């Protein structure tokens with residue numbers, strides 16, 4: 380076994396090189412990505428997230444919404460996301476640079492929510508939807524996020540308010556250097 384050290388060193392370097400390559404290639408491709416203006420001198424996108432929305436992301440995460448909803452819009456040639464009206468452009472890596480947790484998701488039982496903020500009509504409607512879901516839907520009703528007052532009306536808890544702020548903040552209504560909004 381006089382070659383044992385050589386074999387171990389070989390194993391070590393093979394693993395280290397493949398692991399390093401895996402990390403490095405990602406870093407080289409998107410590690411330096413940052414916010415960028417849609418046009419020269421314009422405001423930077425993606426916009427800063429409101430504090431309440433950041434809080435709402437934790438609620439979204441804790442309630443497992445990400446198990447049924449994605450936040451990634453595929454380009455026109457790779458699916459029907461754009462044709463379905465989920466967004467006016469595909470999502471790109473830059474859209475996620477400010478997010479501490481990227482809830483891109485991998486399974487779609489419900490619609491993609493990447494641009495949901497552009498579709499939502501009003502806070503009240505969204506609260507009613509989350510509280511009751513839809514008859515026959517697989518989406519659970521999140522009634523526990525609401526308290527009922529004596530007059531029978533429902534009041535959103537702090538978590539519900541934050542969750543709605545988060546859902547409303549999900550928007551790709553700006554152009555990015557990699558994907559322009561269609562005029």
Ligand code: HEC
Pocket residue numbers: 439442443444445446447448488489490495498512513516517518519521542546
């Ligand atoms: C078991 C799967 C499932 C889970 C978990 C789930 N949803 Fe859904 N969701 C759906 C489905 C399916 C729909 C499509 C409409 C329907 O059938 O109700 C939907 C629709 C929606 C819509 C309307 C989308 C649109 O484009 O109109 C919103 C907003 C939404 N869900 C938010 C949430 C949030 C927030 C959570 C977590 C608190 C959540 N969902 C958890 C399955 C799910």
